[in-house]
Amino acid sequence: RLGAAKTFLTAPAVTKAGTAVRVQVNIAYPSDVEGIDVETCDGVGLMRTEFLFGKTLPDEETQYHAYCKVLEWAGGKPVTIRTVDAGGDKPVPGFTVEETNPFLGLRGIRLSLARLDIFRVQIRALLRAAIHGNLRVMFPMIATPDEYAQAAALFAEERAALAARGVTHKLPPLGIMVEVPSVALAPEDFADVAFFSIGSNDLTQYVMAAARDNAAVAHLNSVRQPAVLRLVAAVAAFGLEKGIPVSLCGDAGGDPATIPALLEAGLRDLSVAPAQLAMAKAAIADAAV
Ligand code: PEP
Ligand code: MG
Secondary structure, three states: OHHHHHOOOOOOEEOOOOOEEEEEEEEOOHHHHHHOOHHHOOOEEEEEHHHHOOOOOOOHHHHHHHHHHHHHHHOOOEEEEEOOOOEOOEOOOOOOOOOOOHHHOOOOHHHHHHOHHHHHHHHHHHHHHHHHOEEEEEEOOOOOHHHHHHHHHHHHHHHHHHHHOOOOOOOOOEEEEEOOHHHHHOHHHHOOOOOEEEOHHHHHHHHHOOOOOOHHHOOOOOOOOHHHHHHHHHHHHHHHHHOOOEEEOOHHHHOOOOHHHHHHOOOOEEEEOHHHHHHHHHHHHOOOO
């Protein structure tokens, strides 16, 4: 099956009915792109930058070079870099805090907004890297419009500071992850974002109250649960109506058994793990939508 799937790798993804689907890749380390032929995907739909935040916090130059490397590899194809999503299942020494319930605590954008000393460094690195390709930036774990407004305001502030110093930079489009139910239930409150990217891993665990890292509740933790699919469809419909691009970057996007349901729900833009790329494209080619 995988051998056959590989033949789909080099062609654009199109369903049996002729519907074009954009398929991007999810990466963590900048070196991940070395093993991926850029011709086989439509760019990077999610770069999880928290993996740069190892034992020591990366400085502005380290981050700038990491982002530039991915942008240069993409050669003008879109690259969506997510600001650091530390916390939850991804603790970072010296940054995240001890909590009894980390999935419901100070993670993602909440932590970044609480630690502006760290967040501003990443923002400057992103603003400077943006001139090297087709960058989009997204914020993880957004729950309220105010969090987005605060993050966007920080980009504006840092941009003004770079301009005052004469440093070349560019303001990339700013979008949000849809992974907290409050956003999926009221996307109209977020109509000023540049794009939505559905984080089905977290969205599913929060909708179903089933931890993503607990095998005992894995049967509940499925995007194909009707309540989750209904939210995905609602966000896709809202995006279509308002002209706001909607993609999905959770692991479900690369699952051949789930792809038909995601296309049914209206999605036309998936971002998958590189190892899933061939299988995902083969599943799309097989879909009736
Ligand atoms: C998600 O939650 O679906 C997602 C893509 O983000 P992460 O898995 O990094 O939390
Ligand atoms: Mg997530």
